[in-house]
Amino acid sequence: MPLKKAMVDWDSLGFNFLETRSMYSANCNVGEDWENGSLIPFGNIELSPAAVVLNYGQGVFEGTKAFQTCDERIVLFRIDQNARRLAWSTERLCIPKVKPDFFINAVFETVKDNLDFVPPYGKGSMYIRPIVWGVSPALGVGPAIDYRFMIYVSPVGPYFKGNLKFLNLKIETNFHRAASKGIGNAKAIGNYSASLFPLAKAKKEGFDEVIYLDSVSEDRIEEIGSANLFVYHDGILKTPKVSGSILKGVTRDSVCKISSDILGMKVEETDVFLKDLFEAKEVFCTGTAVQITPVGRISYKNKVYKYYDGNLGPITKKIKETLTKIQRGEMNDPFGWLSPVSV
Ligand SMILES: Cc1ncc(COP(=O)(O)O)c(C=O)c1O
Structure with missing residues (x-):
C-alpha cells in the first residue's frame, strides 16, 4: 500500500521552510544531562531578549535528511555522523553535551510523527534541523545556565534553483x-x-x-x-x-x-x-x-x-x-x- 502523504505540492518543492505537524523539545540545566524531551505541536517559542543565544551567539545546529526509498521505506542517512558532530559542536560552545543516543532517539521520534511530510520517492527529501541554544538571560559574556534543544523538519527539493545547476x-x-x-x-x-x-x-x-x-x-x-x-x-x-x-x-x-x-x-x-x-x-x-x-x-x-x-x-x-x-x-x-x- 502506498505511504500516506500530507497535502503538499510535491512537484514544486524548493529549499524553503514548510510547517509540519510537530517539533521535538527538551530542556537542560548546566551540569545535567539531556533527557525527557517530547513532541509538541509546531509553533512559536518564547525567549527573553537577554537570552545568551541572542546576545552572544551560544547556539549550534545540525542538518540531516530522511528519504523515501524505491521500496517505500523511510530512511535516515548516516545519522550517527550528525550525532557525533553535534556532540562536538555543543562541547565547543560550552553547551551541555548532546549525547548521540539522546540525539538519535529524538530524530527518530520527530520523523516518525511527521512521516507523511517525507516527499514521495524521487521528489525530494525531508530536511531535519536540530538546534540547541543558551536560554537564560545574561548581561555579561558567559555561557548560559539553561539550554533548549529542538528539532523541526520540512519537506525540501533542490537547494539551488534550476534543474541541473552549475x-x-x-x-x-x-x-x-x-x-x-x-x-x-x-x-x-x-x-x-x-x-x-x-x-x-x-x-x-x-x-x-x-x-x-x-x-x-x-x-x-x-x-x-x-x-x-x-x-x-x-x-x-x-x-x-x-x-x-x-x-x-x-x-x-x-x-x-x-x-x-x-x-x-x-x-x-x-x-x-x-x-x-x-x-x-x-x-x-x-x-x-x-x-x-x-x-x-x-x-x-x-x-x-x-x-x-x-x-x-x-x-x-x-x-x-x-x-x-x-x-x-x-x-x-x-x-x-x-x-x-x-x-
Ligand atoms: C559550512 C558548511 N560546510 C560544509 C557543510 C556540509 O556538511 P554536511 O555534508 O554534513 O551537510 C555544511 C552543511 O551542511 C556547512 O554548513
Whole structure:
C-alpha cells in the first residue's frame, strides 16, 4: 500500500521552510544531562531578549535528511555522523553535551510523527534541523545556565534553483569564513552570520556562493558558506583536509568513501591550493542541503576559470549517481549508512 502523504505540492518543492505537524523539545540545566524531551505541536517559542543565544551567539545546529526509498521505506542517512558532530559542536560552545543516543532517539521520534511530510520517492527529501541554544538571560559574556534543544523538519527539493545547476562561484579575497583556531569546525550559528555579508555581496554581483580561503596564507581553498569542495585533476580527487576552520561534512566523508572504496579512485584529504583549483578538470561541492552540485565557473580577482562544457563531468556524474542510488535504496548499502524509520 502506498505511504500516506500530507497535502503538499510535491512537484514544486524548493529549499524553503514548510510547517509540519510537530517539533521535538527538551530542556537542560548546566551540569545535567539531556533527557525527557517530547513532541509538541509546531509553533512559536518564547525567549527573553537577554537570552545568551541572542546576545552572544551560544547556539549550534545540525542538518540531516530522511528519504523515501524505491521500496517505500523511510530512511535516515548516516545519522550517527550528525550525532557525533553535534556532540562536538555543543562541547565547543560550552553547551551541555548532546549525547548521540539522546540525539538519535529524538530524530527518530520527530520523523516518525511527521512521516507523511517525507516527499514521495524521487521528489525530494525531508530536511531535519536540530538546534540547541543558551536560554537564560545574561548581561555579561558567559555561557548560559539553561539550554533548549529542538528539532523541526520540512519537506525540501533542490537547494539551488534550476534543474541541473552549475554554480558560478567567486573566490572571496576580502573576508574569511572562520579563523584557523576558531569555531569553523563546529556547526555554530555565528559561522553563518559571518557569511551573510560576503554572500549578499556576491549574489548582487551575480554569483551563487563564495569560496573562502584559509585565513593564514590565503593560498588554500577551504569551503563555500554551506558546503565542502572537491577538485578532480590528473586522476586524483582532492578535498581540503579538515582543520579548525572547515566543517567536517557528512557528505564530504561519504564522497571520499564512495570514490575510494566503490569507484576505486585515488582520494586525498590534503591542502588544496588555488593552483589545484585553477588546473582542475572538475569541481563540485557537497553538503546535505546541496547534495553534489557541480561548479561551472570560478572568478578570482579579474580572471574567470571555466569547468563547464555543457555536461556534467564524468567523475562528478559517477559519484553523484552512486550517492543518490544509495540514499534512495536503488543499490545495496555497502557501508550500512541507512537507518529505516518506518515499515
Ligand atoms: C559550512 C558548511 N560546510 C560544509 C557543510 C556540509 O556538511 P554536511 O555534508 O554534513 O551537510 C555544511 C552543511 O551542511 C556547512 O554548513
